[in-house]
Amino acid sequence: VEAKGWKSLYGSLANRKYKNRMKEIFELVEELGKKLGRPINDLDDVRDSMAALAKIRSKEIEIDMVIGPIEDSYAMLNKYELPLLKEEAEIVDTLRYAWEKVLTLGSQVQS
Numbered sequence: 001v002e003a004k005g006w007k008s009l010y011g012s013l014a015n016r017k018y019k020n021r022m023k024e025i026f027e028l029v030e031e032l033g034k035k036l037g038r039p040i041n042d043l044d045d046v047r048d049s050m051a052a053l054a055k056i057r058s059k060e061i062e063i064d065m066v067i068g069p070i071e072d073s074y075a076m077l078n079k080y081e082l083p084l085l086k087e088e089a090e091i092v093d094t095l096r097y098a099w100e101k102v103l104t105l106g107s108q109v110q111s
Contacts, residue, residue, distance in 0.1 A: 011082035018073045019088060025063055025070075026091050029098045032056060036105045049109050056106045067096050 035052040038045060074092040077084045 007080060008082065011077050011080065014073045015077060015082075015084065015088075018070045021066060022070050022088070022091060022095060025066065026095060026098065028055075028059065028063075029095075029102050032102050033098070033105060036102065036109050040109075053106050053110060056102065060103070063099060067099060070095065 032052050032055060035048055038048070040046055040049060071092060074084065074089065076082075078089070
């Protein structure tokens with residue numbers, strides 16, 4: 001009984017720690033994807049795209065280092081059948097793919 005309590009407490013702390021970070025990254029990825037997905041028609045569009053590329057470069061290492069632990073934490077929560085919102089599980093499943101997609105889009109815009 002005590003082990004279950006510790007397991008539940010550890011799971012909730014891990015979830016709390018990574019949930020906010022995961023949502024921040026996902027919102028950033030969505031924002032950058034929208035900025036880079038816009039067609040470039042004038043100088044303001046070029047400026048916006050360059051700002052998005054600069055943000056990608058400044059956050060790239062940090063995000064690459066955080067995505068793995070987030071995925072591991074949620075995998076552990078799932079493995080030990082600890083409470084987890086379906087929405088969070090879906091975001092974790094798509095987080096790395098969305099980040100890689102933004103990196104690819106950034107490379108295309110840069111070219």
